[in-house]
């Protein structure tokens with residue numbers, strides 16, 4: 507009897523383990539099935555290493571890539587401008603939809619398996635806007651990105667250097683031969699690289715100064731064009747004279763911001779860079795953006811330059827874009843995404859598109875104050891006329907990157923308007939003066955986007 511009871515327990519335990527195993531396998535099959543099916547060795551979906559099913563379009567349905575034929579967009583400028591969003595022919599560009607969304611392109615379903623025809627993957631980008639941004643960059647290296655901070659949709663994401671995917675073979679040969687025109691060509695400069703921010707970092711120093719020094723009311727400074735700090739000379743391009751916080755930000759006075767950095771200290775500046783989200787990666791449709799950096803130093807001269815966005819400061823353009831969205835949203839904004847919809851042959855949605863929210867650790871009142879100062883930059887310094895009627899809030903940056911190289915030109919900001927909830931970042935590497943070089947690209951792109959061109 508005791509023997510029989512023992513066997514019963516054993517059989518029961520075995521049955522339980524078997525059931526649990528089947529449940530785990532089934533669960534993994536439903537969760538991971540599409541990933542397994544889209545594995546690049548699956549010969550049903552791949553021809554010579556490229557995904558051979560499904561298609562990629564822009565937000566307006568313009569065909570960017572056809573999996574079956576391997577064809578890209580008809581227009582050469584659009585092919586070139588959307589390369590880092592779509593992906594090249596050899597899979598060297600990791601941020602491309604061909605790699606990111608391959609499980610969506612395959613019309614996989616857990617019941618019927620891999621279907622024929624594939625799905626239509628619509629990206630959030632507007633191909634025509636990308637083309638306009640690419641043309642505005644005019645062959646220079648850098649990135650132009652615009653997103654809707656209320657929905658997270660990335661409308662424009664151009665990275666340069668770039669190339670026509672139909673030239674992939676020739677470009678691969680040129681890259682392998684060390685052709686400098688293609689330095690970093692496979693890297694998405696918006697998502698996967700960090701750069702010296704220069705004066706766009708003054709937005710962070712400004713927020714810290716508002717909170718810790720009551721700088722909106724108490725700060726006043728007389729710029730004589732340069733100042734000595736611990737053996738280091740801080741210079742301004744001209745003598746800015748007497749100014750308050752709004753004037754110092756609009757004139758981008760290095761001496762005033764060096765003074766603020768000394769009063770705030772490195773720990774506080776680092777805390778604000780971190781709470782601004784500039785030191786963390788952001789997950790954009792499955793890709794982690796590059797992190798920025800801020801180093802606390804005991805050297806007064808280096809601390810002064812760090813508050814001006816120099817020294818060892820680095821920011822990633824995508825993190826900067828989200829910071830702009832979060833200032834517009836007074837502390838939070840939707841996280842950027844590249845995926846708009848996935849539909850079957852019959853036009854039925856076949857994937858659930860989720861969205862997430864990004865937050866910065868700044869008070870809403872601080873965001874509002876920074877926003878007002880950035881609006882003042884445009885109306886009193888950069889010039890409103892280039893933006894038509896759009897209430898643009900912005901900060902320029904001219905980041906020194908070594909004595910032999912031209913500075914990086916930056917222009918970042920957002921439109922403070924519920925009808926046009928867009929944030930933007932423009933970086934022209936070694937492009938020169940921020941407000942004129944990068945600012946004019948931002949104006950071109952925003953005017954195309956908002957239809958006031």
Ligand SMILES: [Zn+2]
Nearest residue numbers: 729742746759
């Ligand atoms: Zn100055």
